Amino acid sequence: MPKTRTLTVAWRIITQIRRDHRTVGLIFIVPMVVIGLLGYIIRLPAEDINLAIVNEDQGFSSPLGMSFSLGDELVEALQESEDLVISEISESEAEENLKAGEIDAVLVFDEDFTQRVAEEQRIEFILLLEGSDPALNTRVQGTMSREFIEAVQRIEGLPGGPPPFKLEVETQYLYAGQNFDTLDSLAPVFIAFVAFFLIFLLTGVSFLRERAGGTLERLMATPVTRLEVVLGYMIGFGFFALIQSAVILLFVIYILGIHYVGNPALIFLVEALLTIGSVNLGIFLSTYAKNELQIVQFIPLVITPQVLLSGILVPVEEFPNWLQGLAYLMPLTYANQALKNVMLKGFDLYQIGWELAVLAGFALLMIFLSALTLRREVA
Amino acid sequence: MEYVIETQGLSKSFGSLQAVREVSLRVEPGETYGLLGPNGSGKTTLMRMLVGLVRPTRGTGGVLGEEIPPDRVLSRIGYMTQAGALYQELTVGENVAFFGALSGVTSKERIQEVIALVGLEDRAKSTVGTLSGGLKQRASLACALVHNPQLLILDEPTVGVDPQLRSIFWDHFRKLNQQGVTILVSSHVMDEAARCTRLGLMREGSLLAEGSPGELKSQAGTGDLEGAFLKIAGGSHA
Structure with a gap:
């Protein structure tokens, strides 16, 4: 058992997920199957x-x-x-x-x-x-x-x-240039999207269970502080998000053979910031859900607009102005841009500084919101 | 006399509902104080105020010398509710170790000791989700005891527990009591009430009467506790 309370909470999250083989499969296997299939379809040779x-x-x-x-x-x-x-x-x-x-x-x-x-x-x-x-x-x-x-x-x-x-x-x-295909530009945004979506879903559900099962109440009756719980959750889920990114990255580079010129450390930095935001968004929104189904109901509200507007399907620059304004409210837009720039163009830390700053700001806002909802008085 | 729990006119309202009204409670060291009352009489809310999960609307209170919410003495309080409140995917040992670590206890010996105390030595490596209700409740008690708390606040710890296990639980409570642990326990089972050193009867948020089981019986002029309870609490509501 770890020595600090924060790490104890993180250890618990990691152990719980590790035991749940289906969730492990969801985190590591499903993204590879999806991007693999997507890559195969995109690269089907065109008929004459x-x-x-x-x-x-x-x-x-x-x-x-x-x-x-x-x-x-x-x-x-x-x-x-x-x-x-x-x-x-x-x-x-x-x-x-x-x-x-x-x-x-x-x-x-x-x-x-x-x-x-x-x-x-x-x-x-x-x-x-x-x-x-x-x-x-x-x-x-x-x-x-x-x-x-x-x-x-x-x-x-x-x-x-x-x-x-x-x-x-x-x-x-x-x-x-010409050697690039759709998959090359899709892979970076896929990594960001999968991490954001899955971590949001998993945190939301696990925090909901924590509330519904009474363990949050019990947790709050121990000396652990709100910040330690939130940090523990971030470390626990961040651990899986980063391993997941590494697995997807290795898969798209070595198995799918996408073009890649970036620095992996920067990719993990973007992922880490995005995951912190995502974990806290999950904690925050779980307050407003009474059961797992209601967590799923947040997907059209929180995830779908980001998929449509963050430039995964159509580049943000091609949107009309009013829609661009909306797109630039979505954290995933910044993660996508940063990851694309790093992976395809080899941008360095300073060149993606603005995107990192926005992601950090989003993460801080979400930590603030989740801490607000997570009071000692859980009643 | 330094009281382990002392409240003055403690009240809590949820909107227009007055869950706890003007409760002044004193629990002495080494007591087993039983809160008796029907469902919705405010027992749970009172206990949650004492551990800091609910903020009082009015009144003051102190636990182990600390004003509520007693953030600084939480490591000396063991809290257990009727809902198992354990992590289903973790083993009994992991759950106990987790709650122990949060209260600063990391010794493997202590974790094994407390698991043995509740008689779960051979299930220590079973995941909680696979256990029966009674075994889960024992594991939950182990989590509340792991850090050797001076004060146990137990909210209906034996609900849904068969009579045999209930008796085992109360034997534990008595042993802990003899070691100087103060216990505040809520219940609506009369044979449990008889095992408390002192009782408080609650109805509609108010503490109606206090006393040892014997005192309450003679006060009501009835031969058994149930009769005393019904008479004092006003019959129809009990």
Whole structure:
């Protein structure tokens, strides 16, 4: 048994959770299964896009007898693409095949395509999609604009001479860039979210049991102080949160192979601050719950807004101003930013100083609130 | 005479409900003082004020020479309620060691000793959740005794306990009493009341009468305690 009362409380929390194998599984195994499955789905290889081209382009003939059809050139260039399966068909067939689902998209070059490009100095083409599957729409549009740019670049070096316009596209990435996939940016926020959510839930439930089972009353009739109880809870649950983060971190880096350039000590610092806030939020809200179900009812109130607004799904910068204001009230937003910056960009302690300060402020506020609710008079 | 517990006009209201009214109580060292009264008569609230779990609305009180809430002498008080109030996932030994450590007792010998005292030596390594109600209650008593308290405040410690175990508990209480431990215990079982050195009858928050079991019987002019209790407490409410 530890020598100080704070550590005694922490020891008790750790022993209790250790005995509860299901909870141990929830803390360590479930996050790995979830992020593993998520990673697998995100990285499923995309299927080739079946692209039909309706090429009616009459080309461009100069008075000197030179002729050039941009449509023909593009068809040829697009055929070199690895992600596209190209077929040339007539306009009437195209619509039928699209409806039947045999092709994913139709690219139309109309009769005066080359003519118009020459006059307007810009390329405009029509892409016909079936349209009922938003995911496919996005994928086709993305692939097409990328492939089209590449095709145009290929044409520029053709022996037939450069086309009658100039098109320059240059994309540069500041960090790892094209090699990054969604999983790389999802992993840091996942670590923060899982820790925040599970620790909130576990503390809420265990404190509720402490109240309902009469042990809190008994605890308060011993010389232990409020602060010692709160600190003990923080250390006990913090212990599991940090091990959990380490396990998830090792899993995403070595098993899922995500890109990672950060300093693990900083990740644990962010986690520790977030966990302190989360433990105390759990203690605070458990006062307002009469049973376990009512703790679960806090999830839509406390957890869901944070998931939606903290930038896990959509980056906060893309929100309208009023929503950004809300997002910056959520502690998870700061944890996400700090972890992303550390893991993906290798930021140091000073560069994430602001986020750490906000998280520390949130933790202090929560300690204050939980201490307020945790009086000696439990009645 | 230095009283172990001394209160003056102690009162507690919860909103419009007066749970405890003007209770002036004196418990002498080495006494076993029994609080008798029906459910809702204010026994529990009075005891919780004495350990500092409830703040009085009016009146003063002292426990072991410390004004309530008696934060500084909590390590010398053993408190036990009718609800087991133990950690179900921990073993008997761990529960006793936990509450012992909070009161400054870490000696393994003492923990084993107190577990043996309540007769749970062979269940020390069982998790509390697997124990029967009676065994849980014994473990709970061990937690209240582990730090050798000078004062035991026991709120209906034998509710739901079979008569045999109840008798074992009271044998413990008598032994502790002989060692100089003062006990304040609440109950509504008459054969328990008979084993107290002094009794206080409570009804609707007030302390109606005090005295030894013999004194109360003669005061009421009845042959048994139950009759005395019913007569003094006003019959229909008891």
